[in-house]
Amino acid sequence: MKYRGLLASFLMVIKKYIKKRYSIKDAIIIRDYDGPGYGVITQNEKSAIKQLAQTEAILLDPVYSGRTF
Secondary structure, three states: OOOHHHHHHHHHHHOOOOOOOOOHHHOOOOHHHOOOOOOOOOHHHHHHHHHHHHHHOOOOOOOOHHHOO
């Protein structure tokens, strides 16, 4: 699993701030959000991003912030 090292590093950093002990076995990876269509933008997303840009002058990226609007 390619994320194992990244998760282990993250846990090492946060453990000095959090009193509870965590291990890599405590991390749950939800694989439903990183498939082939992850970066594909829908027409609804395009419309929402365009509307916000035109009405509020706020630019969003299509993969992250654009999907929250």
